[in-house]
Amino acid sequence: MEVKIGVQYAPRELVVDSVQSPDEVERAVTEAMSGDTGVLALTDEKGRRVLVPVGKLAYVEIAEASVRAVGFGR
Template structure:
């Protein structure tokens, strides 16, 4: 699952591949925005944790992982 996180006052977004389901990511975002948690905490496929202060969240985009194409084929 690909997750893109926009952070206020940051020029780039955070992009990570997560093994968590869309519902788990959405629940973590809702908890952070509702004030239940001060940090949005997500874990990527390699086991690294990404922590973002909940008051700095601009947006979170949850989507399926895109398959990467290799080669010179017609699109």
């Protein structure tokens, strides 16, 4: 699934392709915003961790990965 993270004062958003479910990502965002750590931590498909300070979050968009049609048979 695809997670787009808007960061304050950054011209581009972060895009993370995560193996986590939408509910897991939502739970991670909610816990980070209400917890003491102040850091949103997500893991992408390759096992890399993305850490974003909660104080700099502008938005988090959670979407299912879309399958792109390839070829002329659209």
